[in-house]
Amino acid sequence: MxxxxxxxxxxxxxxxxxxxxxxxxxxxxxxxxxxxxxxxxxxxxxxxxxxxxxxxxRAVDFFKHFKRSATPIMPKDIGAIIAYTGLSPDSLILDAGTGTGMIAAYMAYFNKYGEVVTVEKRKEFAKVARENFKLAGLKNIHQIVGDVLFVAEGFKREFDLIILDMKDDVKFIPKAYEILNYGGFLVVYNPYIEDTRNVYYKMIKIGFRNVESFEILKIDYEHKRVGTRPLTRVWHTGFLVIGRKI
Ligand SMILES: C[S@@+](CC[C@H](N)C(=O)[O-])C[C@H]1O[C@@H](n2cnc3c(N)ncnc32)[C@H](O)[C@@H]1O
CATH class of the missing domain: 3.10.330.20 (Vcp-like ATPase; Chain A, domain 2)
Structure with a gap:
């Protein structure tokens, strides 16, 4: 083997x-x-x-075994992104910033016939992610090292899905709208509710429709002979705002 x-x-x-x-x-x-x-x-x-x-x-092992740089998005949130955007496996996806590369890797895995373009401004983080992608055998990820606010100036309107998990997400929303295909989705992940609120209003102002703001809670249980109780101590990870260009 x-x-x-x-x-x-x-x-x-x-x-x-x-x-x-x-x-x-x-x-x-x-x-x-x-x-x-x-x-x-x-x-x-x-x-x-x-x-x-x-x-x-396999993909189920990515979360536990990827080498970490920045805090990655958790599988429960990745699952929601896939389901609520109805990911088609032949999509062109933009992901910023790459960080550990968790969301980029899962997206590449499920987007088998498509491609993921992932942008990270910190060289050392991009290197860690590159090693994770290589070990996972993912060949449909195109990595760019740079600030997405500048790098995206060269992008055309061709993306089916854009995922933002970075500071300055609000600043990028107008560009995201411009480079999304008609019917495409923007997903913004944020740990803080104040940032989430700003993202929500900006997305509506720019023209996104069906904008939803929510969080997914996953509560693990431990089953013992004496009884069953919740095991999860930290329930909150982040809020998702999802909107569509229609
Ligand atoms: C929380 S991490 C992303 C984690 C990633 N979503 C994952 O699942 O592994 C945020 C990353 O965005 C990067 N970043 C912040 N602002 C950026 C920008 N303007 N352009 C590109 N990357 C940026 C940071 O360096 C950091 O690595």
Missing amino acids: KPPVILARGKHTFLVEKLEGTLHTHDGIINLEELKDKNFGDEVETHLGVKYKILPY
Whole structure:
């Protein structure tokens, strides 16, 4: 088998990038050379005899295993973006800023026949994201290092979806409207409600229609013999504002 692969035991997972050297787990040491002759679904043992399952590296693993720079958008919010914009898998998507590259990666994965253009102004963040995209095997992402407020001057009206998760999002809304195709969506993600309100009014003023502002709450539960209770301590991640150019 070829890397990357995931080694899993219960909730514990490790991303293996190269089939060489050793991996130190809390259950003992795994000789990664042994993986070369194995298949997905097989097991590998630590030197203490604890078994780990070998799984393929898939989109479901991105959130846990991507190297982080800026705070990424969470899967629950990514799911909402896909569903509420009715993402078609042949879209041209603009994402700014790239940060860790989480939303760009998920969008590229689901937008199989299309392309994601992602813009990040910090070179070192763009580098981390590039490594994440490479390891994930995503080839339909075009990365640009620069300030989207300037870079987008060269863009034409051809985007089906624009996702903003960056400061200065309000400033970019007029340009976003200009470069979106008719019927296209703008999604703006913000952790703060005051910024969300500004985005909402600006989008309406510029001409976006069907503008919705909401947040998604995901509450995890732990089930124990004595009973079941919420596990999630921090419920809020961010607010989404979604509008359409129609
Ligand atoms: C919260 S992070 C984005 C995380 C990303 N959505 C993800 O899911 O991994 C915000 C990023 O926007 C970048 N940024 C801020 N203003 C920008 C601009 N005008 N142009 C390009 N990138 C910008 C920051 O450097 C930062 O990396």
